[in-house]
Amino acid sequence: MKETPLSNCEKRFLLRAIEERKRLDGRQCYDYRNIRISFGTDYGCCIVELGKTRVLGQVSCELVSPKPNRATEGILFFNLELSPMASPAFEPGRQSELLVKLNRLLERCLRNSKCIDTESLCVVAGEKVWQIRVDLHLLNHGGNIIDAASIAAIVALCHFRRPDVSVQGEEVTLYTPEERDPVPLSIHHMPICVSFAFFQQGTYLLVDPSEQEERVMDGLLVIAMNKHREICTIQSSGGIMLLKDQVLVCSKITGVKVAEITELIQKALANDQKVRKEGGKFGFAESIPNQRITAFKIEQSPIDTDDVQEQAEEIIAKATPPSEALANPVLWAPGTAQIGEGVENSWGDFEESEKEEEEIPEEKSPTTEDQTMEMGDTSVGTKNKKDETIVLSDSEEEDVIILEPEGAQKNRAETSYKQDITSKKTGSKKKRKSYSHKKH
Amino acid sequence: MAASAPRLAEKRVGQVVMPGDVLLLPAQPDADGERLRLAPVGPQKGRLVCGPGLRRGPEGLLVTKCGLLRYRGPAGQAGGGTGSGSGGTYWVDSQQKRYVPVKGDHVIGIVTAKAGDIFKLDVGGSEQASLSYLAFEGATKRNRPNVQVGDLIYGQFIVANKDMEPEMVCIDSSGRANGMGIIGQDGFLIKVSLGLIRKLLAPGCEIIQDLGQLYPFELVLGMNGRIWVKAKTIQQTLIVANILEACEHMTAEQRKQAVAKLSES
Numbered sequence: 001m002k003e004t005p006l007s008n009c010e011k012r013f014l015l016r017a018i019e020e021r022k023r024l025d026g027r028q029c030y031d032y033r034n035i036r037i038s039f040g041t042d043y044g045c046c047i048v049e050l051g052k053t054r055v056l057g058q059v060s061c062e063l064v065s066p067k068p069n070r071a072t073e074g075i076l077f078f079n080l081e082l083s084p085m086a087s088p089a090f091e092p093g094r095q096s097e098l099l100v101k102l103n104r105l106l107e108r109c110l111r112n113s114k115c116i117d118t119e120s121l122c123v124v125a126g127e128k129v130w131q132i133r134v135d136l137h138l139l140n141h142g143g144n145i146i147d148a149a150s151i152a153a154i155v156a157l158c159h160f161r162r163p164d165v166s167v168q169g170e171e172v173t174l175y176t177p178e179e180r181d182p183v184p185l186s187i188h189h190m191p192i193c194v195s196f197a198f199f200q201q202g203t204y205l206l207v208d209p210s211e212q213e214e215r216v217m218d219g220l221l222v223i224a225m226n227k228h229r230e231i232c233t234i235q236s237s238g239g240i241m242l243l244k245d246q247v248l249v250c251s252k253i254t255g256v257k258v259a260e261i262t263e264l265i266q267k268a269l270a271n272d273q274k275v276r277k278e279g280g281k282f283g284f285a286e287s288i289p290n291q292r293i294t295a296f297k298i299e300q301s302p303i304d305t306d307d308v309q310e311q312a313e314e315i316i317a318k319a320t321p322p323s324e325a326l327a328n329p330v331l332w333a334p335g336t337a338q339i340g341e342g343v344e345n346s347w348g349d350f351e352e353s354e355k356e357e358e359e360i361p362e363e364k365s366p367t368t369e370d371q372t373m374e375m376g377d378t379s380v381g382t383k384n385k386k387d388e389t390i391v392l393s394d395s396e397e398e399d400v401i402i403l404e405p406e407g408a409q410k411n412r413a414e415t416s417y418k419q420d421i422t423s424k425k426t427g428s429k430k431k432r433k434s435y436s437h438k439k440h
Numbered sequence: 441m442a443a444s445a446p447r448l449a450e451k452r453v454g455q456v457v458m459p460g461d462v463l464l465l466p467a468q469p470d471a472d473g474e475r476l477r478l479a480p481v482g483p484q485k486g487r488l489v490c491g492p493g494l495r496r497g498p499e500g501l502l503v504t505k506c507g508l509l510r511y512r513g514p515a516g517q518a519g520g521g522t523g524s525g526s527g528g529t530y531w532v533d534s535q536q537k538r539y540v541p542v543k544g545d546h547v548i549g550i551v552t553a554k555a556g557d558i559f560k561l562d563v564g565g566s567e568q569a570s571l572s573y574l575a576f577e578g579a580t581k582r583n584r585p586n587v588q589v590g591d592l593i594y595g596q597f598i599v600a601n602k603d604m605e606p607e608m609v610c611i612d613s614s615g616r617a618n619g620m621g622i623i624g625q626d627g628f629l630i631k632v633s634l635g636l637i638r639k640l641l642a643p644g645c646e647i648i649q650d651l652g653q654l655y656p657f658e659l660v661l662g663m664n665g666r667i668w669v670k671a672k673t674i675q676q677t678l679i680v681a682n683i684l685e686a687c688e689h690m691t692a693e694q695r696k697q698a699v700a701k702l703s704e705s
Contacts, residue, residue: 002562004550004562004564005550005552005562005590006590007550007590007591007592007629008588008590008591008592008625009591009592009623009624009625009626009627009628009629009668010628010629011590012625012626013626013627013628013674013677016674017674017678020674020675022674022675022678024678024681024682025682026678026682
């Protein structure tokens with residue numbers, strides 16, 4: 001997808017506005033857009049917003065063997081990606097000129113300035129060192145990618161914690177975060193890029209150009225500096241002639257801006273640290289509402305429960321009593337016996353169980369009705385009824401006489417009835433119902 | 441999921457719909473049958489139009505965009521889904537930025553190339569639109585319009601479908617410009633969402649009336665989300681452009697306050 005071309009009328013208007021010292025978003029010439037830093041739930045993850053430009057930074061680490069010429073130094077790796085998500089003009093998987101330029105500038109700003117102590121990333125000299133990888137993704141392109149990317153990279157690096165390792169002789173132990181707290185990287189200073197856009201052969205100068213301003217600018221000057229006012233990188237592109245004074249003015253402005261941004265970064269890091277310690281919501285999680293259900297729907301469907309009782313009674317009345325056929329007693333275990341698959345209980349304890357249940361019906365009958373209502377479906381209700389009839393003709397499993405030790409009971413459960421549990425439930429129900437029938 | 445349960449389209453007018461939702465249409469098989477028997481030829485009166493964001497599915501209307509479901513009655517008056525059942529238009533009022541050319545839409549295009557007899561225009565769609573140099577008012581083979589690459593052109597689509605390159609003209613059916621043509625060199629172009637453009641173009645839009653009380657300004661609204669503004673000075677143009685951009689996320693109250701504040705200063 002091609003980039004939307006800039007019309008002549010926009011170009012003219014922008015240049016005239018700059019001549020009048022006015023910017024589209026109402027900023028002054030030396031003003032930055034609003035910077036917002038938020039952190040992810042994991043260490044080493046952050047999103048930096050510079051106006052409408054958003055960059056996601058993620059740091060990861062890996063134990064690798066070092067480069068042969070630098071046996072005691074860890075490896076730093078930076079990678080900025082411009083996906084079509086940021087702007088339709090960016091093509092996926094293509095190294096555009098802009099991307100190469102930005103990546104190179106980032107490396108110069110962060111690696112060549114030696115802001116990270118690479119010696120401390122060494123585990124076993126010549127054998128194992130940490131490779132720190134900084135992945136930066138542009139989420140939205142609103143101009144001045146390099147400033148946002150450099151802030152995101154340094155913030156992510158400051159936020160990152162690598163797993164702790166210990167070396168005892170030949171043995172290297174890597175500790176999980178549960179065993180030992182991960183350790184932060186040692187960072188000497190924080191270089192931050194500040195971009196200046198020049199218009200009309202350097203007559204006009206703007207800090208932090210927006211996307212539209214970038215498209216009409218003549219030249220760009222990027223200065224990377226840390227808060228100690230040490231210049232880490234300086235790069236001028238676009239082929240404009242700059243005077244010594246202009247560069248000096250720019251470096252002075254950079255010093256002020258870097259001090260402001262560094263303070264903001266430190267505040268954001270300290271804030272995140274505090275919230276993490278307190279166990280509150282941190283990272284992107286703070287923007288997510290606390291388990292709030294945003295959409296919920298209950299669809300009502302009417303269930304006819306009026307004549308359930310009558311129907312059940314009718315079925316019970318119509319049902320034929322279980323056959324009196326007596327099967328051979330089955331000996332499950334020494335001292336226990338079962339007759340048939342389920343025959344009317346003629347044992348003494350039957351009386352007791354009936355008595356127990358006698359008290360229940362009044363309480364229980366509404367609950368069963370509730371149950372069918374909760375199921376919310378008439379078909380379920382009818383199924384229930386069907387079940388009852390089946391169990392009835394099947395005769396009472398519940399009343400099977402079992403006088404066996406625990407182990408044997410298990411054995412029985414395994415071998416015989418699948419309906420064991422359901423029948424127990426329905427069996428009691430039915431019994432109660434027959435009871436009420438008798439009462440009537 | 442509750443969202444996937446088919447619901448009657450009438451009941452959901454004015455509610456939020458999501459892509460994948462199925463909207464049921466009131467069944468009218470017997471009415472259709474009768475009509476077919478009585479008048480086999482001629483347009484059906486109760487014809488239902490399936491607008492943007494909706495697609496005809498096997499069960500009913502399939503929603504393809506998220507937004508508010510809208511309905512307009514068959515006679516053009518806002519029916520509001522009052523059980524008229526037959527006819528009318530359903531569409532989804534969604535917020536999007538990507539423009540898809542529609543026949544008859546008035547848009548602002550940027551000239552990207554001059555290729556022989558035609559100009560290529562960027563309209564924000566997936567493909568560039570073509571515009572013949574003869575499609576201007578009073579243009580003849582000898583009298584060519586003065587169009588440069590990078591110019592803004594306000595025109596209308598006469599061909600816009602998914603299989604062909606869209607084509608624009610700057611004249612109406614009687615050959616008059618009717619406001620279309622090249623837009624002047626001054627002024628500023630801003631891009632807003634398509635929803636805001638529709639809001640601004642709605643009859644009796646308050647935003648433009650409110651802004652008109654501030655200063656006099658010229659305004660061209662393209663259905664492709666582009667707005668060209670020109671006021672007396674750069675400052676005034678910037679103010680109008682910024683208010684129009686901000687209108688997207690402002691309530692009527694906030695807007696009135698902002699305008700009042702500006703008119704004081």
